[in-house]
Amino acid sequence: MASAGAGYHLQLFPRTAAASACPAASLGSSRKKAQRRTTLLCRAAGGDYFRIDRRDVLAGLTGVALGVYPNLAVAAGTEPDDSNKNRAKSRSRRTASSARAARPLARACFKPPLSVSRVLWPAHRADEHLDLVEKYKKALTKMRELPADDPRNFARQAAIHEAYCDGHYHLLGAAGAGNEPFDVHFSWLFAPWHRMYIYFYERILGSLIDDDTFALPYWNWDAPAGMALPAMFEDSTSPLYDAKRNPEHVNAYVNFMHPKDGVLIPWMKMRDGKNALGASDFLGGNFSPAVDRNSGTSGKLESAAHTGIHIWLGNPSMCKDKDNGKVCELDMGFLGTASRDPVFYSHHANADRLWHIWSTRLEGRNFEDQEWLNTSFTFYDKDKSLVRVTVRDFLDPAKLGYRYEDDEEKKQPWEDSAPDLSSDSKTKATSTGAGTINxxxxxxxxxxxxxxxxxxxxxxxxxxxxxxxxxxxxxxxxxxxxxxxxxxxxxxxxxxxxxxxxxxxxxxxxxxxxxxxxxxxxxxxxxxxxxxxxxxxxxxxxxxxxxxxxxxxxxxxxxxxxxxxxxxxxxxxxxxxxxxxxx
Missing domain, CATH: 2.60.120.1200 (Jelly Rolls)
Structure with missing residues (x-):
């Protein structure tokens, strides 16, 4: 029987600071000691089985839990509303929820679809897919109308990203050291976690309109025709609209390089992320729980256009300085609110597509490290059940039942491009042989x-x-x-x-x-x-x-x-x- 690979042993605990959009339950030490240990036996890719312990699980209003790395088991399901009224109400309920906090999270192992049935399509060509646009509007309307306590509700789905990406959960090392805020960015967890997140979001939407073939549009910003915000997101009467986008950039081409007055550079001219780089270059480096830093390294997939587009579309006027620091509600431009904008999911669908192209057509090799492959998370599925998923479950979109309309068989316009300018001001280094900089x-x-x-x-x-x-x-x-x-x-x-x-x-x-x-x-x-x-x-x-x-x-x-x-x-x-x- 296969077991999880060796790795760090971590715990994730909800942050206890006030004014959180994700209020969390806490659990006393005596209760944790008394909690019964149970296991969940899941079948990994390739047919091997591995056992997951359910230990010291915290699952109050947030549905967050203990994380064991490489089996980083954190449930996705959070309290989404951060209005002042609901913040106060949630804080008052926090103590009461502690009594019911201890319960196993994952009720089932992940079972992929039996066949490929969903085809994601480029959002800038929405006029060719008007029926699909209407399906998305209908499904998203239904998602927004779900009761506030339904984990499939749009606000609660959006809060999942905040919980994992905005420091609401902390790490606790095996020896008790650490207590660092946890973030799926800045490491090799970035690509697989977001693929999981988008997958369950899409499946929930399809179930709400009783359509297993429902597929998201992807924002094809790597194509010159897709460099502007797709028009399907601009209708202020549509559920796809978000009022907190930067009005100066809604009808402008994206500047990937962040400086707002910089030159426009199509993806095809960018060096980052195009070549068949090694896995750590493209996907990011090994997640580290060290006391003095809580990350690995960002890969090109995350650090280049992905981050640039977030900053480009966020409205900086939505940030205000408060006594305890800056409070931002600029949606795409701030991690805590980014997923409240429906375009977030199409943006990340394209990042996922680029990972797929890199690992197929460009012959990039994913990590083979068991720490990465066996890292696990827990998500609510379309039936409101908590399901355990591992990175190894999410390496192949075809096995997840979807593909992209512009798939890996089609050569992309940027594949043969490269930087084509040279600086007129050049210098020549003198080798010191010492390998240090003084x-x-x-x-x-x-x-x-x-x-x-x-x-x-x-x-x-x-x-x-x-x-x-x-x-x-x-x-x-x-x-x-x-x-x-x-x-x-x-x-x-x-x-x-x-x-x-x-x-x-x-x-x-x-x-x-x-x-x-x-x-x-x-x-x-x-x-x-x-x-x-x-x-x-x-x-x-x-x-x-x-x-x-x-x-x-x-x-x-x-x-x-x-x-x-x-x-x-x-x-x-x-x-x-x-x-x-x-x-």
Whole structure:
């Protein structure tokens, strides 16, 4: 009998801070000790069985639970309404709900559909699918009209994303260390968790109109014709409408690069996410429960266009400063409210489609690590039953009963594209051979100055040059060069972004974007809530493509230039270049 792979052993507990959109029950230690241990035997992909313990489960109003990593078992079902009236009411019920909090969550293992029956379609071609648009409106209307205590209700479905992505649940390490806010972003959990979330949302909608073939439209923003918000979401009388989008951007083409006055760059010109990169490059790095940071690394699928579109569509005027920090209701532009906008689900359907194309047509290899494959979550299905699902259950859309109208067999317009511009301002690094960085230069509206590198606080408009960063030689042909930042600190309540370019004079680096061969990538974070004033995450940027494009593949060192696009980011530790397996 197969068992879950080795991994971290974590617990997720609801955040106890007030004014949460997801009020949660708590459980006394004596009650937890007395709780009976039970198990759930699930069959994994490939026919093997594995056993899941149900232990110390918390399932009050939120339906959140203990998480065991790699079997990270957290139930999706939360209290959605964050109005002042309902916040107070929910807080008053929290103690009462504690008495009934302890109960097993997952009543069943996941059973995939028996056949492929759903075809997701591009939203910008809605005029070719008018009957499907009407089905979506009808289904969403019914979802919004469900009783508030029904886990299929639209507001409660939207609150699932907030619960998992906005710091409402905390981690507790096996040794009692940690207590970090949990987030499915910034790690290899991003793609599979969102696929699970979209899957159950879509299945619930189909069941409400008694149509098993119902499929979501996807926002095809990687095609030039799909770079604007699809018109089907603009009708203010439609259930697909959201009033909290940025009015300046509703009828404009998306700027993936975040700066609102920047040049428009179609997806086909972006380096991020197109090539058959290793799994950690595309999907993100291993989730880490370390005390000083609570993430892995963002993959290209998350950090590029995905985050840019969230920020582009959110309305910044919907944020207000309160005594306990910034409170935002800008829907797509803030993690805590993003899923309240129906376009969120079409946006993530396209991110899911790109994962599918990457893992099929582009021959990308998913992780084979048991920690990843056996990570599990619990969702409410169309019958209001709690179902346990694992990452390995959600690797193949065909086995989940759906495909995309523009599927992996069709060559995408961006596959053969690449950065086609070069900077006129080039520099040449001198190899130090030491592999360390002892100083850096800042350029701005003053002469370039030299500084020692101990936590480096970035300032927008002042580009930072790390001169002559040594490159280690790969020990095997399958290794790739990666620029590694062990710790990047920023406020989770604000947008955070910096770009990285290679071998360009720092005073010119701010003019570069993904159309340029010297552009190596970006770190980007969407504003979120959570229980911390700062977050610390690692960042890794693969360099092989850019080094080949600029003719530096054989150079012993390169000059790295950091271009801050927002305020408040600190580079805590010295960056370095490593040779890593292209997993």
């Amino acid at each position: 100083n850096y230069f800042i350029s701005g509206s003053f002469p370039k100055m030299k500084y020692n590198l101990s936590p480096l606080r970035l300032t927008q408009g002042q580009n930072v040059e790390l001169p002559s960063v040594a490159r280690p030689k790969p020990t095997t042909p399958k290794q790739q060069q990666v620029l590694v930042f062990d710790a990047v600190e920023f406020s989770p309540r604000e947008e955070a972004k910096f770009d990285v370019v290679i071998n360009v004079a720092p005073e010119q680096a701010g003019n570069l974007d993904p159309r340029y061969k010297e552009y190596a990538g970006s770190f980007a974070s969407l504003p979120r809530g959570g229980g911390k004033n700062t977050l610390v995450v690692p960042v890794e940027l693969p360099l092989d493509d850019v080094l080949n494009d600029i003719g530096a593949a054989n150079d012993g060192a390169v000059n790295v230039v950091i271009v801050p696009r927002t305020q408040g980011i600190t580079i805590v530790t010295k960056p370095r270049i490593e040779s890593k397996a292209a997993y």
